[in-house]
Amino acid sequence: MTAKIEARNLVKIYGENTAKALELFNRGCSRSEIIQETGLTVGVAGVNFEIAQGEVFVIIGLSGSGKSTLLRCINGLLMPTSGSLLVDGNAVEKLNDEELRKLHGEKISMVFQHFALLPNRTITDNVAFGLELRGTPFEERRQRAQEALIKVGLEEWKDKFPSELSGGMKQRVGLARALVMDSDILLMDEPFSALDALIRAEMQEELISLQQEIKKTVVFVTHDLDEALRLGDRIAIMRDGAIEQIGTADEILSNPANEYVEKFLQGIDVSKILDANSISKWPREVIRKTESVSIALHRMKKADMDYLFVLGARNKLVGMILREDVLKLAKDRQTSIKDIIKETNTVQSNTIMRDVYHELRIAEKDLAVVDDKGRFLGVITHSVLLMTLDERKGGDGIAES
Amino acid sequence: MPSLELPKLPLGDAIEWLVRWLIKNLDAIFDFFRDVLDAITGAFSSGLLWVHPVFLIVIFGLLIWLITNKLTAILSTVGLVLVWNMGLWPQLVNTLVLVVVAVVIALFIGIPSGILMTRSRKFEAFMRPVLDFMQTMPPFVYLIPAVMLFGIGVVPGLFATVIFAIPPPVRLTYLGITQVPEDTKEMAIAFGANDWQVLTKVELPLSLPSIMAGVNQCIMLGISMVVIASMIGAGGLGEVVMRAVGRLDLALGFESGLAIVILAMVLDRVSRNIGSGKQTPLSRIIGWYKQRRKKKEFEHAA
Structure with missing residues (x-):
């Protein structure tokens, strides 16, 4: 041909x-x-x-x-x-x-x-x-x-x-x-x-x-x-x-x-490999501080996630909301998500991989990556990290850095 | 003081010889142009003057309303009524006709020249000094060959006005087209456009605001030249200004000057609005009509 x-x-x-x-x-x-x-x-x-x-x-x-x-x-x-x-x-x-x-x-x-x-x-x-x-x-x-x-x-x-x-x-x-x-x-x-x-x-x-x-x-x-x-x-x-x-x-x-x-x-x-920012991915969904409970529920359902990161003005990371809390609010017919925002584990965007690995191990959920002004850049999930390690053939790159 | 040892170059004599040669050999052509243009301007002027001023002012007011807005239309109408009241209506109509005919001719030559400049580097290199010449040569100077070629009257005035008013549409057409983004032209070619389609479907529509700015400038220069052209018998408001200056008649001078200002402002507002993409009653009517047609099609399809 x-x-x-x-x-x-x-x-x-x-x-x-x-x-x-x-x-x-x-x-x-x-x-x-x-x-x-x-x-x-x-x-x-x-x-x-x-x-x-x-x-x-x-x-x-x-x-x-x-x-x-x-x-x-x-x-x-x-x-x-x-x-x-x-x-x-x-x-x-x-x-x-x-x-x-x-x-x-x-x-x-x-x-x-x-x-x-x-x-x-x-x-x-x-x-x-x-x-x-x-x-x-x-x-x-x-x-x-x-x-x-x-x-x-x-x-x-x-x-x-x-x-x-x-x-x-x-x-x-x-x-x-x-x-x-x-x-x-x-x-x-x-x-x-x-x-x-x-x-x-x-x-x-x-x-x-x-x-x-x-x-x-x-x-x-x-x-x-x-x-x-x-x-x-x-x-x-x-x-x-x-x-x-x-x-x-x-x-x-x-x-x-x-x-x-x-x-x-x-x-x-x-x-x-060198820093947290480069392996972070933008999550499937995020939510704004000012958005409502019903939107939160909708997004979680659509993206099949049990939590959402909450962003404020200029993408500043405010925290995260968990699915169970949102469901509770929905039952009480509340509309604002402000009261259930929890703190979240974060790493700076320039954190090197070894420390990211450590942080991720102790983190409750996925790890949020922020820049020096606290702006949200993305998320590192366990699976992403594993994939990155795999690409580097057993993580020898990490040991070197 | 004699200029060094060199003999003076006979530049002026050369031009004079050229113009005399033109008169001698191409007199018939110039006569023909003069007769045609005389007939056209004459017909327009007498046609417009045949209509009663009130009626004409109402028509003008409505037209202005259609392509601008209510406020501009009202102010323009008031201005035109004032001119009529000052007894300068026939002169205003004459000047208007002169400007409009001159601008139409200038655009007819100017816009294609601007397009041609974007297509040929040589033509561009040739046109640049010519445009500079046309724009900076004191406009009074044009009157001399104009009179020699066409005699006294409206047509030499037109000739001088056209030359004076051509540069802006040429330059701004050229500018507008060269500012069309390269990738947009590339896109048109990549989708199979030929040269003509690139011009008419991409370059001209995208440079329309610039071209319309050129039209606007053309009109403004046309008006300012019309006053000067009255020195060689072009008539209109300029003639009244000349008479007032000759007699040191302040009252008449102010009135005729004001009439020119009013005409200039009306033409400026109108020409500025065309092609600016602003909402006007006319565009709303067209939009409404399109909407209705679409609705009909929709019903037809359903």
Whole structure:
């Protein structure tokens, strides 16, 4: 079976008069040498890969590593300087304008980091934008836009304008706009990195479940290793325009191809191991000091939790409430949760792992992580800690730190 | 003092020669333009003057109410009544027609030029000094070639006004389009837009506030130039101002000046409101109509 997307010795050099830079590149000069010599930047430096139909392919790298450039070569927003990029066996760089527009309109859709919604259009009209460009009749495109909005859970917002939506909702619109095109390939350029941690995790989950249903070929660019490990069937790690390693999450974690990859994984991993903040997770639900008993009950039931952390202004941790106390209040028909807030075990965000382990052992419930101003950052549960230990192969990392 | 040892460059003579050459060889074309523009402005002016002022003021008031709000409409109507009361109504209408025609021509040339500047670096490099020239050259200077090309009357006034009023719409169209976020344009292309669609569906709608600011500035400059243009017989309120200055007639000078201020304020408020996205009676009517249509569709579907 042929690959859905294939890159062959793909090189992208920015700027005009790239011939000299290309020649230097072919002679094996490094990126910095080429900049010095010609003033041109090598965005993608000789990349090869194949992406199969229905695969989620994650490209990860630090900023400036060329991952967004590579993504834009796939749909011809950028044209390769040399080499070839094939979609369904057709070279993108050989298409004329008309064919390229057809590729955009029918085969490849894209989701953008900063959403790129049109502020003058309603949500429905934003989602229908691609169909409108394609010339789909008004009724049909509105129908399909609404179906796509249902898929991402925004059907209530269809007549609103982008300025009325939160960041997470805006990106759902971006996603719906791509889905409505019904194209085989979805390019996602750091789609969740502009969102806060909680929403990001939620969106990742949604994308995973959505992907099981739609089974598109997804090329996903990110700089977040967690995100890459969670989403990618295969992951490509990029550095200075070149791919250092391609493989499944397991392959890369257990068998890093070279020192850079190892460091890349560690660099993120080690900082994770070192302090409490990095292994904490935002709980499924929290509650505000001012919210009522019935809301507390509802959240506990929904999230299947027997306690909730209580937050005050600016996410300051106030304490926790236990399920049995809330039930008691509910029976007495009380509404305020203020009287049952209990103290909770906390650790500072920069606490090292060994101490976190100790704290967690003596804690009654899960451990809340706070910063130096007492703001709630997340929770460390027993299972999370165990998982972290397991990832580090028996906790030798802890002994060292 | 003679300027060093160098002979003086005959710049002024060159321009004069150019204009004389134009007159000699393209006289027919200029005559044609003059006749057409004369006819248009003449028809508009006499058409508007044929209607009774009271009726016209009421119509204007209603139109202003539709695209702005109640307060602006009332104040504008009061202002227009005052002008009529001062006996300057025919002059006001003449000036209005002159400004409107000049602005329409200026926008017709200016907005496409602004768009073209965003598309071609060379054109942009060419236009920048030209715009600087047009904006900083004292406006009186335009009157000389205007008279030479078109003679005395409304049309040379129009010509000078158009040149004076073109730069803002060009610059602000250019500015507005270049400020459209790059990723939004990229998005349009990634979803299959051609150049025309990128322009009409993304760039122009998103730069509309900037373009409308250009329109507003165009109108304001147009009004200020119309007074100067009356020196070459463009007529209207400017002519009254000139007469008052000539006779040192303070009363007449104040009244005619006030009439210009009133006209300027009305046009400013109206043009500022168009495309600003503010709620106006007109937008409410359109909204109501859309709502009704949607409801009908809904019933139809159910």
